[in-house]
Amino acid sequence: MTKNIDTIISLEHFLPYQLYVTSNNLSGFFSDAYKDKFALSITQWRIMAVLRELPDSSADEVSLKTHIEKSILSRAISKLLQRNLIQRVFSQQDKRRSMLSLTCTGIDVYNDIVPLSVQYEKDILNCFSESEKSQFSTLLNTLYQHTEKLKNTP
Amino acid sequence: MTKNIDTIISLEHFLPYQLYVTSNNLSGFFSDAYKDKFALSITQWRIMAVLRELPDSSADEVSLKTHIEKSILSRAISKLLQRNLIQRVFSQQDKRRSMLSLTCTGIDVYNDIVPLSVQYEKDILNCFSESEKSQFSTLLNTLYQHTEKLKNTP
DNA sequence: CTATATATGTTGCTATAGCAACTAATGTCA
C-alpha cells in the first residue's frame, strides 16, 4: 500500500516562470525607453527593425519574422503609416499583397534607436562573462528551436 | 574624415527578442493547457501555486512572489474567490491585510494541475542534456537577478 | 491627540494581445 504524497511546486524554481519574469523585466526596460523617447511600442519597433533588414516585406512576412499575430500587426502598421514612419505599396501582380518599407523619417528614427538598443543589450548582458554570454545564447536558441517544433507538432 | 556607416540590427539575433519569443511560446503551451482543462489563466494558476507554498499570504505578498501587479492580482483574486478555489480572511489586528489560502477544491485542482505542469516542463526541457539544463537554469537565474537589480536602480 | 505619511486593496481607464469572423483577391480542379 503506497501513500500518495502531494507534490508542491516552487514557482520561483519553475523554469517557464523564471523565463517569463526575466523576459518581462527586459521588455519593461525597452518598452520604457522606446515609449519615452520615440512614442513607440516594442511591437512597433520590431516591425521597423524587420523592415530595415528586409524592405518591401509583406505584412505576412513581417508577421513570420516578428511572431506578431496578424491582427495586432495590422493595427500596428496603421499607426506607423499614420506617423509616416513606414510606407506601403500594394503589388500590381497581386493586389492583396502589400510591400512595406521604412520612410526616410522611419530610417532616421531607426538610426536613433539602434545605438540605444545595443547599449541596453550590453547593460543587460554584462552580468555574463563572454563565454557565459555565448553559452546562454546557444542554449536559448536550442530551447527556442525546440518550442517552435513543439508548437507545430501538437 | 570618418564615414558614418549605419548599423542594422538582426531582430532574430537580438537576445531580448529571442527571450521574449521563447517565453511567449512556453506561456502559450501552459495557457492552453490550463484554460482547456481548468478554465484558469496562467496568472490565476500562479496565484494558486504561491498560496499552496505559502498559505495565508496577503495579496501584497503574493504580488511580490509572482511579480503580478496589484490591480491585476486584485481582479484575479476576485475570480478565484467567486469560483471558490481560494478563500480570504481579513486580519483582526490589521483590517487592511487579507490572508489568502486555497480551499479544498483549490487544493484538488492544484493537485490535478501539478503533474501536468511538471510533465510540460520536462517535455520543454528535453532538448537539453542534464548538464545543459543546469547550465541554462544557472545562467537564467543570473540574468534574472541582474534584471531585478537594474529595475531597482534606474 | 491631531496632521501627515504610509500601507493595503479596489476601481477606472487605456492600450494591447489574441481569437474568430469577415472581405477581397487569387489559385485550383473538375
Added chain:
DNA sequence: TGACATTAGTTGCTATAGCAACATATATAG
C-alpha cells in the same frame, strides 16, 4: 469556366496588462 479553397489583410470582440487615482486602515511625528 465556374464552384470551391486558399491567401492577405482588416475588423469586431473579449480578456488581460499596467498605470493612476482612489478609499480605507494604520503608523508616525510634532
